[in-house]
Amino acid sequence: MTPFGIRKKLKSLLGGGKSADTGASERPAWEVRVTAPDGSDYTVQGKQGETLVTVSGRGAYPIMTGCAEGDCGTCRVEVLAGAGSVSSEGSREQNTRQTYKVQDGWRLGCQARLEGPGLHLRIVDPFADQPAA
Numbered sequence: 535m536t537p538f539g540i541r542k543k544l545k546s547l548l549g550g551g552k553s554a555d556t557g558a559s560e561r562p563a564w565e566v567r568v569t570a571p572d573g574s575d576y577t578v579q580g581k582q583g584e585t586l587v588t589v590s591g592r593g594a595y596p597i598m599t600g601c602a603e604g605d606c607g608t609c610r611v612e613v614l615a616g617a618g619s620v621s622s623e624g625s626r627e628q629n630t631r632q633t634y635k636v637q638d639g640w641r642l643g644c645q646a647r648l649e650g651p652g653l654h655l656r657i658v659d660p661f662a663d664q665p666a667a
């Protein structure tokens with residue numbers, strides 16, 4: 535493989551170039567309401583299939599993350615409305631929520647994906663807002 539071939543392969547893997555176009559711009563997008571740790575409210579745009587961490591990154595208070603793989607529980611976020619607009623919980627997320635005693639009605643932002651309209655999240659400071667034991 536020539537250096538140009540390597541560059542093309544890297545672009546493809548990292549999401550650049552025509553060959554990596556996943557049609558992201560064609561996915562439906564919705565407004566997501568966010569209540570921040572300071573109590574302020576605002577909205578961000580989220581596209582179908584994006585994690586809640588990605589969606590929250592467009593606002594003033596991104597969800598804090600640790601592992602970004604569903605193992606640490608740092609990215610816990612409360613779903614105040616629109617729970618049906620988020621992907622269903624996988625076994626990894628269930629296990630991590632149990633391990634770290636994350637309440638029902640909360641999701642791991644690095645695992646949960648936006649699937650529809652009407653979502654309202656409450657972003658917390660994971661070091662200040664500990665879940666009830």
Ligand code: FES
Binds near residue numbers: 604
């Ligand atoms: S960042 Fe570790 S579980 Fe989401």
